[in-house]
Amino acid sequence: MKHKPDVIINTIARLMVPFIQMYALYVMVGTEGAGGGFQGGVVFAASFVLFVTAFGITKGRSRLPESWNTALSSLGLYLYAGIGILCIILSLGIANYLNYGALPLAKLTGIAMTRGLVISFVVEVGIALTVMAIFASIFFDLAWKSEDEGGEQ
Amino acid sequence: MIIPIDLLALFFLVVIALAAITVRDLLAAIVLLSAYSFVIAAVWVEMHAVDVGFTEAAVGAGATTAFMIAALARMKREEKR
Numbered sequence: 759m760k761h762k763p764d765v766i767i768n769t770i771a772r773l774m775v776p777f778i779q780m781y782a783l784y785v786m787v788g789t790e791g792a793g794g795g796f797q798g799g800v801v802f803a804a805s806f807v808l809f810v811t812a813f814g815i816t817k818g819r820s821r822l823p824e825s826w827n828t829a830l831s832s833l834g835l836y837l838y839a840g841i842g843i844l845c846i847i848l849s850l851g852i853a854n855y856l857n858y859g860a861l862p863l864a865k866l867t868g869i870a871m872t873r874g875l876v877i878s879f880v881v882e883v884g885i886a887l888t889v890m891a892i893f894a895s896i897f898f899d900l901a902w903k904s905e906d907e908g909g910e911q
Numbered sequence: 912m913i914i915p916i917d918l919l920a921l922f923f924l925v926v927i928a929l930a931a932i933t934v935r936d937l938l939a940a941i942v943l944l945s946a947y948s949f950v951i952a953a954v955w956v957e958m959h960a961v962d963v964g965f966t967e968a969a970v971g972a973g974a975t976t977a978f979m980i981a982a983l984a985r986m987k988r989e990e991k992r
């Protein structure tokens with residue numbers, strides 16, 4: 759059985775997917791502080807699940823190809839670990855991992871503001887990219903073969 | 912935190928969990944587990960643990976249900992007797 763497009767499901771998905779992704783971005787970087795990266799990534803992956811449910815898996819896979827999955831899942835880890843290594847290098851004598859006060863941005867905005875900015879826009883985005891890529895990869899791998907063999911997903 | 916609402920919701924949780932492990936239809940079991948996640952997310956929000964409740968609603972009721980339905984598409988729907 760091939761994937762059959764349905765006008766109600768397609769319209770609702772077309773309306774809902776941008777709002778779900780916007781909400782995921784709000785959960786990721788909306789607040790100044792730790793927490794929210796994992797949930798934002800999961801909500802972002804859920805938007806891909808909705809897209810695949812509405813438009814079929816081949817079209818969904820063309821929106822998020824396999825090479826992007828691999829690249830994004832490692833890019834998130836490199837963002838998180840890289841900011842820690844950068845802090846070790848920049849705080850020479852102390853060598854603290856994730857010592858945000860050693861970044862050059864702290865001279866401009868102060869340590870507390872720098873900590874909030876770096877956590878929101880670097881660390882949380884890194885966590886969310888990895889979680890989103892891995893969850894979408896698990897779902898695509900589970901749902902991929904079932905459409906070829908004739909089942910529904 | 913209101914005690915009678917908590918007790919009612921936890922009673923519903925026990926009923927849903929017993930139904931999920933006794934039902935034969937696997938799709939019904941998946942839907943019951945999704946309902947379990949939703950009710951326990953409501954309990955956590957009602958107990959002022961909004962972060963935990965949000966994570967449970969996103970992962971338990973959203974992503975895990977989609978994964979289990981995608982896995983169910985590859986096997987028989989009825990449990991063996």
